Amino acid sequence: MSPANKMKRITILKAALKLFAEQGFHAAPMAQLAEQANVGVGSIYRYYKDKEELIETLYEEVDEALQVAIIEGVDPTQSTRKQFLHLIINLTHFLKDHPHEFKFLEQYYHSPYGIDKKREKLLLDNTAGRQSPFIKIFFNKSSKDIKRLPVPVLHALAFGPILFLIRDAMAGLVELDETVIIQVADGCWDAIRNRAGS
Amino acid sequence: MSPANKMKRITILKAALKLFAEQGFHAAPMAQLAEQANVGVGSIYRYYKDKEELIETLYEEVDEALQVAIIEGVDPTQSTRKQFLHLIINLTHFLKDHPHEFKFLEQYYHSPYGIDKKREKLLLDNTAGRQSPFIKIFFNKSSKDIKRLPVPVLHALAFGPILFLIRDAMAGLVELDETVIIQVADGCWDAIRNRAGS
Amino acid sequence: MSPANKMKRITILKAALKLFAEQGFHAAPMAQLAEQANVGVGSIYRYYKDKEELIETLYEEVDEALQVAIIEGVDPTQSTRKQFLHLIINLTHFLKDHPHEFKFLEQYYHSPYGIDKKREKLLLDNTAGRQSPFIKIFFNKSSKDIKRLPVPVLHALAFGPILFLIRDAMAGLVELDETVIIQVADGCWDAIRNRAGS
Amino acid sequence: MSPANKMKRITILKAALKLFAEQGFHAAPMAQLAEQANVGVGSIYRYYKDKEELIETLYEEVDEALQVAIIEGVDPTQSTRKQFLHLIINLTHFLKDHPHEFKFLEQYYHSPYGIDKKREKLLLDNTAGRQSPFIKIFFNKSSKDIKRLPVPVLHALAFGPILFLIRDAMAGLVELDETVIIQVADGCWDAIRNRAGS
DNA sequence: AATGAATGAGACTTCATTCAT
DNA sequence: TATGAATGAAGTCTCATTCAT
Numbered sequence: 001m002s003p004a005n006k007m008k009r010i011t012i013l014k015a016a017l018k019l020f021a022e023q024g025f026h027a028a029p030m031a032q033l034a035e036q037a038n039v040g041v042g043s044i045y046r047y048y049k050d051k052e053e054l055i056e057t058l059y060e061e062v063d064e065a066l067q068v069a070i071i072e073g074v075d076p077t078q079s080t081r082k083q084f085l086h087l088i089i090n091l092t093h094f095l096k097d098h099p100h101e102f103k104f105l106e107q108y109y110h111s112p113y114g115i116d117k118k119r120e121k122l123l124l125d126n127t128a129g130r131q132s133p134f135i136k137i138f139f140n141k142s143s144k145d146i147k148r149l150p151v152p153v154l155h156a157l158a159f160g161p162i163l164f165l166i167r168d169a170m171a172g173l174v175e176l177d178e179t180v181i182i183q184v185a186d187g188c189w190d191a192i193r194n195r196a197g198s
Numbered sequence: 199m200s201p202a203n204k205m206k207r208i209t210i211l212k213a214a215l216k217l218f219a220e221q222g223f224h225a226a227p228m229a230q231l232a233e234q235a236n237v238g239v240g241s242i243y244r245y246y247k248d249k250e251e252l253i254e255t256l257y258e259e260v261d262e263a264l265q266v267a268i269i270e271g272v273d274p275t276q277s278t279r280k281q282f283l284h285l286i287i288n289l290t291h292f293l294k295d296h297p298h299e300f301k302f303l304e305q306y307y308h309s310p311y312g313i314d315k316k317r318e319k320l321l322l323d324n325t326a327g328r329q330s331p332f333i334k335i336f337f338n339k340s341s342k343d344i345k346r347l348p349v350p351v352l353h354a355l356a357f358g359p360i361l362f363l364i365r366d367a368m369a370g371l372v373e374l375d376e377t378v379i380i381q382v383a384d385g386c387w388d389a390i391r392n393r394a395g396s
Numbered sequence: 397m398s399p400a401n402k403m404k405r406i407t408i409l410k411a412a413l414k415l416f417a418e419q420g421f422h423a424a425p426m427a428q429l430a431e432q433a434n435v436g437v438g439s440i441y442r443y444y445k446d447k448e449e450l451i452e453t454l455y456e457e458v459d460e461a462l463q464v465a466i467i468e469g470v471d472p473t474q475s476t477r478k479q480f481l482h483l484i485i486n487l488t489h490f491l492k493d494h495p496h497e498f499k500f501l502e503q504y505y506h507s508p509y510g511i512d513k514k515r516e517k518l519l520l521d522n523t524a525g526r527q528s529p530f531i532k533i534f535f536n537k538s539s540k541d542i543k544r545l546p547v548p549v550l551h552a553l554a555f556g557p558i559l560f561l562i563r564d565a566m567a568g569l570v571e572l573d574e575t576v577i578i579q580v581a582d583g584c585w586d587a588i589r590n591r592a593g594s
Numbered sequence: 595m596s597p598a599n600k601m602k603r604i605t606i607l608k609a610a611l612k613l614f615a616e617q618g619f620h621a622a623p624m625a626q627l628a629e630q631a632n633v634g635v636g637s638i639y640r641y642y643k644d645k646e647e648l649i650e651t652l653y654e655e656v657d658e659a660l661q662v663a664i665i666e667g668v669d670p671t672q673s674t675r676k677q678f679l680h681l682i683i684n685l686t687h688f689l690k691d692h693p694h695e696f697k698f699l700e701q702y703y704h705s706p707y708g709i710d711k712k713r714e715k716l717l718l719d720n721t722a723g724r725q726s727p728f729i730k731i732f733f734n735k736s737s738k739d740i741k742r743l744p745v746p747v748l749h750a751l752a753f754g755p756i757l758f759l760i761r762d763a764m765a766g767l768v769e770l771d772e773t774v775i776i777q778v779a780d781g782c783w784d785a786i787r788n789r790a791g792s
Numbered sequence: 793a794a795t796g797a798a799t800g801a802g803a804c805t806t807c808a809t810t811c812a813t
Numbered sequence: 814t815a816t817g818a819a820t821g822a823a824g825t826c827t828c829a830t831t832c833a834t
Contacts (some may be wrong), residue, residue: 005797024309026224029824040799045826110308111222149381152372156363157385164358165351167307174350183347187355187389195388203814227807229817238816240810249808401818420705422620425803436820441805506704507618545777548768549759553781556758561750563703570746579743583751583785591784599793623828625796634795636831645829 009047012037016058021100024107025055059108062101069094080145081189088162088185095166096176102166147194157191207245210235214256219298222305223253257306260299267292278343279387286360286383293364294374300364345392355389405443408433412454417496420503421451455504458497465490476541477585484558484581491562492572498562543590553587603641606631610652615694618701619649653702656695663688674739675783682756682779689760690770696760741788751785 015037019028030051034041048054070090074083095102146154162184169176213235217226228249232239246252268288272281293300344352360382367374411433415424426447430437444450466486470479491498542550558580565572609631613622624645628635642648664684668677689696740748755778763770 008797030826031824034800041825042799042827043797046797051825106308110304147385149385150372150378152366153363153378153381153385156359156366156382157389160358160360160362161354161389162358164361165354168350168354174348180348180351183345183351184354187345187347187351190393191355191359191385191389228809229807232817239808239818240816241814243809244814404818426805427803430821437804438806438820438822439818442818447804502704506700543781545781546768546774548762549774549777549781552755552759552762552778553785556754556756557750557785558754560754560757561747564746564750570744576744576747579741579747580750583741583743583747586789587751587755587781587785624830625828628796635797635829636795637793639830640793 005047008039008043012039012044012047012054013058013061016054017062017100017104020055020058020107021103025051025111055108058104062104065098066091066094066101066105081193084158084189084192085182085185088158088188089181091159092162092166092176092181096169099170102170106167145194146192149192154192158188161188161191203245206237206241210237210242210245210252211256211259214252215260215298215302218253218256218305219301223249223309253306256302260302263296264289264292264299264303279391282356282387282390283380283383286356286386287379289357290360290364290374290379294367297368300368304365343392344390347390352390356386359386359389401443404435404439408435408440408443408450409454409457412450413458413496413500416451416454416503417499421447421507451504454500458500461494462487462490462497462501477589480554480585480588481578481581484554484584485577487555488558488562488572488577492565495566498566502563541590542588545588550588554584557584557587599641602633602637606633606638606641606648607652607655610648611656611694611698614649614652614701615697619645619705649702652698656698659692660685660688660695660699675787678752678783678786679776679779682752682782683775685753686756686760686770686775690763693764696764700761739788740786743786748786752782755782755785 012033016028016033019033019036022028030044031041034044037044044054048057070087072090074086074090076083078086149157162181165174165176165180165184168174174180210231214226214231217231217234220226228242229239232242235242242252246255268285270288272284272288274281276284347355360379363372363374363378363382366372372378408429412424412429415429415432418424426440427437430440433440440450444453466483468486470482470486472479474482545553558577561570561572561576561580564570570576606627610622610627613627613630616622624638625635628638631638638648642651664681666684668680668684670677672680743751756775759768759770759774759778762768768774
């Protein structure tokens with residue numbers, strides 16, 4: 001594919017991200033998307049078979065970016081706690097700085113779009129593959145530092161709060177400054193760490 | 199309103215809950231809803247101005263039921279921890295036992311339906327009103343037992359994990375038995391409690 | 397179905413017959429059909445799942461009418477030749493008097509719509525069922541009067557010419573008056589009859 | 595036009611014939627045609643003003659080939675009957691051996707593409723020109739051997755049956771072997787020949 | 793001359809909402 | 814009051830045709 005083509009693909013994807021985030025999949029007509037992307041309606045269909053494929057592709061793209069952002073700068077030689085905090089902070093910053101991506105992902109996961117199909121795939125191979133760059137490495141060496149709990153439970157304890165909070169932040173209910181982020185991360189750490197003498 | 203009317207309102211609402219949960223708002227035509235509810239399409243419009251109002255009303259109903267279920271049997275004379283565990287368990291059971299309600303709420307919150315409009319309203323007066331039956335009471339006496347953190351942060355630490363986990367459970371990724379629930383609740387408690395000497 | 401409904405079904409069918417005959421299936425948009433039938437576009441879809449079902453229904457309807465018209469007044473006690481001529485004349489009159497029906501059928505059979513599916517069904521059970529009211533009766537007693545040939549061949553010899561000619565007549569190339577019809581019918585009879593002493 | 599151009603014209607035409615025969619005019623996008631012909635879409639438009647012109651041209655080509663094939667080997671010195679049988683056999687073989695051509699012609703004639711415009715032109719100057727190579731010569735000397743009937747009627751009697759039958763053969767309803775062909779041709783001959791003493 | 797990406801009119805179909813019965 | 818047939822705006826997608834390269 002030529003660079004020009006690639007560029008148009010991306011233009012469309014970007015416009016879609018914004019539009020879908022702002023209006024939702026269903027309330028975003030292809031015509032409007034075409035307009036925002038400054039292309040003809042038909043052109044979208046050169047690059048994506050249909051609306052669904054566009055959404056799937058967008059999801060893949062966004063998810064990829066998220067995964068990359070999350071592990072950025074995490075240093076495996078540091079303490080588990082340090083790494084954990086780093087992850088949480090990365091995640092939070094990425095989502096705060098990319099509200100469109102955040103809203104899109106929220107919709108994607110929670111609308112019965114590919115809800116079962118996608119979540120299942122996603123989370124299933126979380127345990128053993130894809131997203132794992134960080135999850136797996138992190139939880140694998142967990143023996144000592146982290147509670148011996150089923151991975152999904154650790155997962156929930158570790159990431160549930162911050163995701164919950166980011167939603168509130170998006171809605172303007174909290175100011176997610178560094179202090180708060182650290183507080184939450186600390187809380188999460190408390191939730192999963194293996195407290196020796198307690 | 200006559201009892202007969204009231205009954206029909208409820209019939210419609212029940213059918214809507216099921217349909218919306220199973221298919222999503224957008225994929226659930228009013229005609230199908232009418233069919234499921236065994237009423238004429240036109241009748242729905244006697245009780246609800248339009249589809250949106252129906253959804254809003256349904257949300258209110260479901261939310262109310264959830265609030266009630268959550269505080270059921272919580273005893274203010276018990277220890278904060280006990281009360282907290284009780285809340286979490288109530289919440290989990292309700293959502294596990296009412297998957298339609300759960301799916302509906304997920305959609306409602308995460309689709310840009312009333313996302314801003316609604317969440318804002320909802321969470322804003324959380325702090326000082328509606329939902330508070332349990333939140334407020336609970337956090338107000340928090341001085342000693344619970345970390346001194348902004349309420350939304352506590353909120354996130356307390357409820358984020360279990361909500362996260364319930365989603366996984368719905369998708370069939372985890373078995374949410376009593377043991378797991380307790381584990382999570384304990385984890386959450388660890389996240390928010392004020393550990394005296396640590 | 398109420399009489400009013402039935403009436404609208406028929407109104408639509410009639411408009412469709414005219415439109416399809418004049419413009420062809422593909423060149424006849426549903427919107428135009430709706431206009432001609434004086435109904436809303438959406439209404440068509442109350443009665444017919446989609447354009448294809450409409451076409452199929454129309455075909456069934458037209459075919460039925462044709463079958464009925466063909467055997468009208470045919471008297472089994474008359475000579476085979478008389479009956480044959482009667483059939484041909486009925487057929488010719490019906491198609492001449494119903495040019496829309498004729499054009500529609502031509503299209504239906506010869507466009508790769510249900511070409512294989514339909515023709516097969518049609519012609520296959522011609523031999524032994526449906527259309528047979530006349531075909532079967534006619535060819536079954538054929539032993540003496542009619543050549544011993546495979547049925548499809550007799551079929552072709554008997555009806556090929558008149559169908560061919562009707563097309564020319566529709567195009568204005570021949571005037572299909574009684575004389576000509578009789579001439580053709582006679583020719584066909586000559587083609588299939590068993591000439592004793594020749 | 596250069597030989598190379600001529601070749602490309604023909605390549606396109608061949609691909610079109612196949613595609614139109616298999617899918618029908620309407621279901622055969624220009625893009626797919628280009629692909630099959632191994633040319634760019636734009637190139638098609640260098641040779642043909644638009645889709646319609648392409649179809650018309652194709653029709654002309656196919657018709658020409660058919661005319662040529664039909665008279666091949668017909669010997670004017672033979673008896674009228676022999677010549678007639680020869681014609682029928684030629685026609686049948688050509689169409690049997692060129693199913694794409696056959697399907698294309700069927701569509702072309704029976705869809706309101708150029709139905710009136712084309713058939714009229716075609717058949718009109720049949721009487722006095724174009725196609726006549728065989729028709730005219732054949733029917734002109736007909737005085738004695740053949741019934742005195744309007745040419746279109748003779749036409750119908752002579753060719754109607756075999757065309758009818760070929761359709762059935764294409765649909766797999768009859769096996770068109772030499773025997774059957776001869777039977778039909780004989781039947782047709784019976785239909786048009788002037789039986790002396792009858 | 794050849795290409796094929798781009799276009800947008802227009803096709804089919806759905807569905808929230810109305811209104812005559 | 815209850816109904817559901819009728820409506821048409823709006824959505825998704827296709828495809829003949831053009832035009833910059």
